[in-house]
Amino acid sequence: AQSVTQLGSHVSVSEGALVLLRCNYSSSVPPYLFWYVQYPNQGLQLLLKYTTGATLVKGINGFEAEFKKSETSFHLTKPSAHMSDAAEYFCAVSGPPGAGGTSYGKLTFGQGTILTVHP
């Protein structure tokens, strides 16, 4: 079984400030982890992913995330927020290819975090 918890349904930062969105996961197999962003009335856009290898992954728009197995975390950060970063962010987990099990092929999402950026 797999699950995702995003701490904080709403996060508010000032333009230029650090963005930190928290994500903790639970998975019975080595996880694949993803962050998606969704702007109002649009689909989801992949920001970054962790599969294997380097635990610090860089994504689009200056975002990065670090996979910490010991903490079962995959927090998303950006050094300096921009007004255009205001959106909803979803953390998601899936089992890797070949893992099998009832969760195979399923992407499990967290509840989402709405990021507001103030001028």
Next chain:
Amino acid sequence: DTEVTQTPKHLVMGMTNKKSLKCEQHMGHRAMYWYKQKAKKPPELMFVYSYEKLSINESVPSRFSPECPNSSLLNLHLHALQPEDSALYLCASSQKLAHEQFFGPGTRLTVL
């Protein structure tokens, strides 16, 4: 072509209507997905196709009927829907099952 397209963008239908949602990708992906997203909620998986075969059905009511005519196309046939079925319907595709998924812009469905 690196995108997933969905038509129509908006759809309003009565409870007795029959309509279809369409999804298309030309990335050579062999897994395709339908999700339902209500306001302020994460997407909920409905169906998964892998190599044009239905792989996962998340106990979706039979008034939703998926179809995968070929590796590039995914349809969702709608019949006798209820007002609570109003939502954003998202299509996604991935190279294979469990690979990263790419989402389309969605169809905003309103059932009157």
